[in-house]
Amino acid sequence: MPVHTPYIPPSDPLTFLHVDEWLIVADKPAGLLSVPGRGPEKADCARSRAEEAFPGALTVHRLDMATSGLLLFARTPDIQRALSMAFEQGQIEKAYLADVWMGPEEASGLIDLPLIADWPNRPRQKVDHDIGKPSQTRFEVIDRHAAASRVKLTPLTGRSHQLRVHMAELGHPILGDQLYAHDVARNMVRRLHLHASELGFRHPGTGDTIHFTAPCPFEVP
Structure with missing residues (x-):
């Protein structure tokens, strides 16, 4: 079972890749919460850092604390609604890079496994073919x-921990995953090797199609 450790926000800055009057695109470091957690000790997060730099910044979506990469903020409630709706309707293109234990034999494929919260073991999620919500990656x-492969993961749905559970269910957990990886894969690296590397969407303010990339901060072991 994973060991629960105190929240110590990383000193790495929240890097802003794009800022305009409508939205903000940031590169979140691993170990930083996307939004505040419970208690004052968990107030430091991506949203608070964005608000400090750009007052009024609003959350559009989240990344797991252990995941690094591209995070989107809105600067007005109308833009927040428009971007949130685009996420819900699958109009936002997202891609992640991950290093996984060994690796699938197939060069590519589709994982289609329904997911649901594992309530007795929160925050874990699990596959449930009876009542799980449709989930595709x-x-x-x-x-x-030799012992790991780098994969590009494209979520077609947006379930909590989707990429992590799907890869673990294939028998190829993401390295460094404290919740779903076996001991060898979990201890092979010092952080979760999952990075939100690409984000593309139609700009709700200008109508232009824009695309952002964030370089992967870790190497395949």
């Missing part, structure tokens, strides 16, 4: 190493 193997 596309994967593509980018590089293979």
Whole structure:
């Protein structure tokens, strides 16, 4: 079972890749909450740092604390609603890079496994073919190493912990995953090797199609 440790926000800054009058695109470091947690000790988060730099910044979506990468904020409630709706309707293109234990034999494929909260073991999620919500992830193997492979993961749905559970269910957990990886994969690296690397969408203020990338901050072990 994972060991619960005190929340110590990273000193790495929240890097802003794009700022305009409508929205903000940031690169979140691993270990930083997306939104405040319970208690004053968990007030430091991506949203609070965005608000400090740009007063009025509003959350559009979240990344797990252990996941690094692209995070989107709105600067007005109308833009927040428009972007949130775009996420719900699958109009936001997202891609992640992950290093996984060994790696799928197939070069690419679709994972289609329904997910639901594992309530007795929160915050864990689990596959449930009876009452789980539809959950789909596309994967593509980018590089293979002796004990790990780098994969590109494209979520077609937005369930909590979706990528982590799907890869673990395939028998290829994401390295460093404190919730779903076996001991060898969990202890092979010092952080969760999951990074939100690409984000593309139609700008709700200008109508332009825009695309952002964030370089992967870790190497395949």
